Amino acid sequence: MTISATMKMQTKESAASMDVYDRLVGILNDEKNIYACPPYISYDPRAYDVDGGGMDVEEPENADADADVNKKSDSSHQTSAKANSIAAIKRINVFRQIREKAIMSFYNLADHFDLPREVVSVAANLMDRVLSGIIPPYIRGTEISSTSNDESSSSSQSTDICLKDIRLVSMAAFNLATKSLVGRAIVFPKKGSGQVSIEEAELVVLRELHWRICYPTPLSIARDLFLPLILTEVARFVDVSDEQCLLDQIAYITELSVVDVAFLSVRPTSVALGSIMAVFDLSFTSIEESMEENKQELMTAIADAVKLHFEHLGFSCEGREVAYCH
Numbered sequence: 339m340t341i342s343a344t345m346k347m348q349t350k351e352s353a354a355s356m357d358v359y360d361r362l363v364g365i366l367n368d369e370k371n372i373y374a375c376p377p378y379i380s381y382d383p384r385a386y387d388v389d390g391g392g393m394d395v396e397e398p399e400n401a402d403a404d405a406d407v408n409k410k411s412d413s414s415h416q417t418s419a420k421a422n423s424i425a426a427i428k429r430i431n432v433f434r435q436i437r438e439k440a441i442m443s444f445y446n447l448a449d450h451f452d453l454p455r456e457v458v459s460v461a462a463n464l465m466d467r468v469l470s471g472i473i474p475p476y477i478r479g480t481e482i483s484s485t486s487n488d489e490s491s492s493s494s495q496s497t498d499i500c501l502k503d504i505r506l507v508s509m510a511a512f513n514l515a516t517k518s519l520v521g522r523a524i525v526f527p528k529k530g531s532g533q534v535s536i537e538e539a540e541l542v543v544l545r546e547l548h549w550r551i552c553y554p555t556p557l558s559i560a561r562d563l564f565l566p567l568i569l570t571e572v573a574r575f576v577d578v579s580d581e582q583c584l585l586d587q588i589a590y591i592t593e594l595s596v597v598d599v600a601f602l603s604v605r606p607t608s609v610a611l612g613s614i615m616a617v618f619d620l621s622f623t624s625i626e627e628s629m630e631e632n633k634q635e636l637m638t639a640i641a642d643a644v645k646l647h648f649e650h651l652g653f654s655c656e657g658r659e660v661a662y663c664h
Contacts, residue, residue, distance in 0.1 A: 358563050362607070362651055365554045365563075369605045372550050373463060377603045378470035379430050379437065379477070429477045434599055440465065440508040441597050447512060453520055455593060459555040460515035461508075462596050468507050468546050510539035518551055553606075556592040560610035561585055564648075568614065571643035575636040576618075587617045608659035615640060615655060 444458040513523045513536060544551070565584070569576060576584075591613040595601040601609060618636060641655040654660065 358567060358647075359651065362563055362648070365559065365607060366651065368554065369607060373467070373553050373606075375463065375466045375602050376470050377599070378466070378473055379433050379599055379602075426477050433473055433477065436504055437466075437469075437599065438597060440504060443508075444512055445593075447524060451524060453516060455589065456555045456557055457512070457515045457519050459557065459592065459596050460519060460551070460553045461512040463553040464511035464514055464543060464547065464551055465504075465508050466602060468511070468543055469504065471546070472503050472507070506536075506539040507543060509536055510543045514540055514543060514551055556595065556606040556609035556613060557585075557589050559607055560588050560592070560614055564610055564614055564644075567647045568640060568643045571646065572618075572636060572639045575632070575639060584617060587620075588613045591616055604659050607653070608657070611644065611653060611655070612660045615660070 441458065441462050444461050445455065447453070448455050448457050517523050565581070565588070569581065588610075592609060595604070595609050595613070615637070618640060619633075644653055644655050
């Protein structure tokens with residue numbers, strides 16, 4: 339190869355790297371400020387205690403002599419706080435199941451209508467960002483009439499009310515995701531008179547999200563940004579011609595992260611990088627012990643590639659979120 343050809347190739351690779359960096363900078367800003375979703379169905383009891391006291395109430399260090407008079411009221415408060423927290427956890431379990439069923443229905447719809455499964459990742463993000471402002475009041479029980487003393491009936495009422503919102507929001511989110519990625523929508527059955535139509539629900543979702551629906555999916559980040567540069571550094575370990583097989587496995591792992599509520603607040607860039615590491619790691623799970631050294635060399639090469647290309651953007655294979663996803 340001539341010097342001129344080599345220089346042209348290096349220039350092209352440098353331009354490609356700069357494009358990746360520019361896109362990653364934009365994605366890092368967007369995933370932090372626009373597409374971030376709080377863990378709105380968290381098991382933290384303090385987040386949902388109506389009285390704000392949580393389940394653990396500490397005694398003051400310097401109690402007055404007459405503090406014993408208030409022991410009964412303190413005990414009553416602790417009991418009430420604990421009951422509120424337990425009730426919240428029960429509702430959280432219900433809403434987690436509802437969310438999981440909604441996302442599984444997304445995958446069924448995507449397969450039925452031959453849509454790319456990335457649609458589900460976008461739809462889940464839209465749905466979660468809207469529901470993060472709807473579900474917490476139901477979990478706290480603040481949307482339930484205070485005249486009802488029956489906890490089971492209150493929980494049921496909370497679920498029934500919120501379920502209507504979830505159904506509408508989920509269908510609207512899936513349609514918006516399909517339109518943004520594929521350019522066409524799914525035609526859902528028309529609702530009866532007096533009920534909100536899917537189109538009206540879509541407008542509500544768009545306004546709630548300030549029309550920001552172009553969520554960068556973990557698969558697109560892994561496929562278009564991370565993997566090409568990583569493969570150039572680990573080509574001696576990996577058959578680059580079988581890149582589609584790698585992408586299929588990465589896609590499977592990112593799909594699992596969409597369903598799991600533990601990944602709600604994890605950044606898509608961390609899921610993307612962690613999925614790549616997991617795929618390479620799993621590819622060596624059934625090898626002989628004599629190949630263990632090769633596995634360690636591969637994982638070291640991946641870490642070095644990430645450090646070389648992405649360290650200045652804050653990425654590291656040892657990062658907390660990436661390690662968690664891995």
